[in-house]
Amino acid sequence: MIKESNNPEEHPVLLAIWEASVRASHDFLTEEKILEIKQIILEGNIFSHVDLHAFHNEKGEKVGFLGLSHYKIEMLFIHPDYQGMGIGKQLTEFAISEKKITRVDVNEQNLRAVRFYKKMGFQVIKRNPLDSQGNPFPILEMEIS
Template identity: 40%
Template sequence: METIRIHEVKQPDRAPRLPALLQVWEASVRATHHFLSDAEVKQIREYVPQALTGVANLFVAESKTGVPVAFMGTEDGRLEMLFLSPDERGKGLGRQLLEYGIREQGVREVTVNEQNPQAVGFYEHMGFETYQRTACDEEGNPYPLLYMKLK
């Protein structure tokens, strides 16, 4: 496995990284969120920069050449986002990021799309359990959400 460097990116330093992080986000979503249409992915993509710049804590995993391959956002004990380039899935990077979030950021909760079974399985494997389900996402779209807490 290639050497990966994980570091926190403070809010003033996020803007120059947005294009590369958007690429990671879109590749990840297209590989895992099969329930979204192309138009929906493009529509959601418009809000990702705001989420990336607004989240309290942003951690980026970069390849040895400095290219972002994954990122995680946390705030107030919640995992707000975790996206990996498809090429990095299954190599332990998601686990590494989440374990760091649990250990160093106090992550105890996550919200996940029910229609993303790979993510649901990952979080269950990492010790999270569902405590609430909604029929729609937070914008009222028909995408059920699972609210999960660390056991």
């Protein structure tokens, strides 16, 4: 079940999902870089700048979430124990159909995510050699066709 998750009291659970997901899927990031990004999320209160929606399992636990801004998916993270179960697909379909999302940026090195978004109908429209913090992690700007 997908529910809005904009209450700041929910942010620690979402951060734990983010970290577990990143550790499982972003093998190009060092431990130092993961901790640095985590600190940016905390200090910048990043979760408060997006419209958050969490996927809850049958026990009511949050196991994945989506962060939206305007017409763009800003974040989509699924706990590793729940990856491959269609949760990302359900959240993305929700974003497209209910929130009219048309764009997403993806780390080029996260091949699984790139394949996922292409399967969902997104196409690469631009490649940036650096991420938003100026790190050498290329970003693919994708748009749904």
